[in-house]
Amino acid sequence: MDYKVLYRKYRPKDFNDLVGQDHIKELLLQSILNNKLSHAFIFNGPRGTGKTSTAKLFAKIINCTNNFEGIACNKCVSCLSYEETTDIIEIDAASNNGVDEIRELRENVKILPGISRYKVYIIDEVHMLSTNAWNAFLKTLEEPPKHVIFILATTEIQKIPITVLSRCQRFDFQRISSEVIFLKVKEIAKKEKINIIDEAITELSELSNGGLRDALGMLDQLSKLNDKITIETLNNAYGLVTNKDVKEIFEVYKKREIKLLIEKIDNLNSKGVKSEVFLTKILDFLLQELINYKITNSKEINNLEQLILDLEECYTKKNKYLMIKTMILKNIEDLVTKYEVVNTVVEEKNISREIISNEIQNQINLEILNIRVNNSFVNANLNLKKEFIKKWDELTNYFCTNGETKYLSLLKNTKVEVVSPTNVLISTKSYSNSVLFNLICDEIAEKCKKIIGDSIKIICLDEEQWKKVKSKYIKNKNHISYNYIEEPILKKDNKAINNATNIFGKELIEIK
Ligand SMILES: [Zn+2]
Numbered sequence: 001m002d003y004k005v006l007y008r009k010y011r012p013k014d015f016n017d018l019v020g021q022d023h024i025k026e027l028l029l030q031s032i033l034n035n036k037l038s039h040a041f042i043f044n045g046p047r048g049t050g051k052t053s054t055a056k057l058f059a060k061i062i063n064c065t066n067n068f069e070g071i072a073c074n075k076c077v078s079c080l081s082y083e084e085t086t087d088i089i090e091i092d093a094a095s096n097n098g099v100d101e102i103r104e105l106r107e108n109v110k111i112l113p114g115i116s117r118y119k120v121y122i123i124d125e126v127h128m129l130s131t132n133a134w135n136a137f138l139k140t141l142e143e144p145p146k147h148v149i150f151i152l153a154t155t156e157i158q159k160i161p162i163t164v165l166s167r168c169q170r171f172d173f174q175r176i177s178s179e180v181i182f183l184k185v186k187e188i189a190k191k192e193k194i195n196i197i198d199e200a201i202t203e204l205s206e207l208s209n210g211g212l213r214d215a216l217g218m219l220d221q222l223s224k225l226n227d228k229i230t231i232e233t234l235n236n237a238y239g240l241v242t243n244k245d246v247k248e249i250f251e252v253y254k255k256r257e258i259k260l261l262i263e264k265i266d267n268l269n270s271k272g273v274k275s276e277v278f279l280t281k282i283l284d285f286l287l288q289e290l291i292n293y294k295i296t297n298s299k300e301i302n303n304l305e306q307l308i309l310d311l312e313e314c315y316t317k318k319n320k321y322l323m324i325k326t327m328i329l330k331n332i333e334d335l336v337t338k339y340e341v342v343n344t345v346v347e348e349k350n351i352s353r354e355i356i357s358n359e360i361q362n363q364i365n366l367e368i369l370n371i372r373v374n375n376s377f378v379n380a381n382l383n384l385k386k387e388f389i390k391k392w393d394e395l396t397n398y399f400c401t402n403g404e405t406k407y408l409s410l411l412k413n414t415k416v417e418v419v420s421p422t423n424v425l426i427s428t429k430s431y432s433n434s435v436l437f438n439l440i441c442d443e444i445a446e447k448c449k450k451i452i453g454d455s456i457k458i459i460c461l462d463e464e465q466w467k468k469v470k471s472k473y474i475k476n477k478n479h480i481s482y483n484y485i486e487e488p489i490l491k492k493d494n495k496a497i498n499n500a501t502n503i504f505g506k507e508l509i510e511i512k
Pocket of ligand 1 (some may be wrong): 063064065066067072073074075076077078079080
């Protein structure tokens with residue numbers, strides 16, 4: 001079936017109609033205006049980006065006897081016979097790729113043009129010429145008669161012999177942006193009275209992958225299938241992946257629902273969604289997410305960048321759907337979201353107070369612990385606390401954003417309880433977490449200084465301890481004043497760390 005009716009109907013009449021490729025239009029116009037025409041051009045670029053249309057328009061303009069500033073007059077003999085002229089010769093190299101065809105062409109170029117100034121040969125898919133055909137062609141290309149101009153069009157420039165490239169002026173056509181395609185499709189749909197909703201035009205523009213011809217081809221086809229073109233219509237016809245689809249997949253990914261995730265991807269595959277289309281769609285979506293994270297500075301998950309990089313890799317792989325699934329599963333393993341953190345691993349191990357040996361408990365210097373608890377109450381006030389809570393959230397976000405899961409796991413389920421100008425007292429649900437926290441509390445304090453700009457000493461109590469401290473404070477508040485106590489300088493003891501490492505695993509107690 002030929003779906004190119006609309007594309008033909010709306011073929012540009014002059015350079016102003018030509019969509020996209022402004023730099024090429026500009027250069028070609030300059031060469032016309034300055035009367036510096038090359039005798040051989042090569043138009044390189046993806047399909048449907050306007051190579052042939054540009055070539056034909058160019059041929060029309062240079063043959064117009066009254067062209068004014070690069071615009072064909074549409075009145076002269078050459079312009080009027082433009083549609084059926086024998087002076088513009090279009091050859092499809094895909095089907096005329098042999099030596100015989102080129103020999104014939106070689107003879108033909110000698111014959112003068114019928115009514116125009118130039119004979120313009122437009123050779124499409126020129127990379128399909130056989131080696132012998134190229135060899136036969138080379139001489140003509142090198143010294144063509146003055147009345148001949150060659151325009152070679154290709155989607156695969158790398159297959160063109162260097163000897164040919166060096167004899168041609170080269171133009172690289174770019175994919176047309178979806179925004180530009182959107183506007184063109186909308187304009188044509190309106191003229192043709194085709195009922196299509198904007199959302200469907202957006203999807204169609206993206207699906208066409210920068211080729212206007214494909215976009216209009218789809219519009220043509222869809223308009224014959226339905227009176228009203230919606231997302232649903234597109235979905236049925238081309239196996240579409242919608243924004244909703246990729247959003248759902250990302251949600252499921254964040255929740256680690258592996259079975260559902262694979263199901264959703266397989267579903268797209270069996271619906272006939274091309275893997276490249278899916279990749280482009282999901283990468284666009286993830287990139288937007290990443291930008292949002294960066295703007296709001298509140299990253300929900302730790303490894304979005306990695307996921308994007310890994311999925312990008314899939315373009316080059318043979319079995320893309322398989323790779324996509326593998327990459328997503330790989331990233332799920334490293335996934336840490338803002339709300340559930342590695343610490344759950346510790347909880348799952350169900351480390352109880354008894355498991356932690358007395359030895360470790362003794363290593364966490366009780367003297368320091370008590371001093372810090374005391375100092376937290378010296379000139380503590382509510383405003384300081386409110387401010388610090390914000391900063392504590394900021395710090396959590398920072399660890400999340402930067403994938404520092406070790407700290408993140410410790411900060412999880414902590415609560416800022418008391419804040420003084422010099423100290424902060426934190427509480428946490430589990431005893432094991434408080435032990436771990438205090439083992440590296442000075443390291444966390446360093447991070448505070450670096451990231452939120454607060455120079456403070458931190459101590460962490462588990463809920464039970466905190467309750468005791470709190471009631472003691474309330475009881476004493478009216479008759480005992482808390483005074484600041486200087487901390488003794490202690491030698492760093494690695495024994496505690498080693499012991500803790502044995503219990504919790506190295507990944508959680510990684511001390512510099
Ligand atoms: Zn004319």
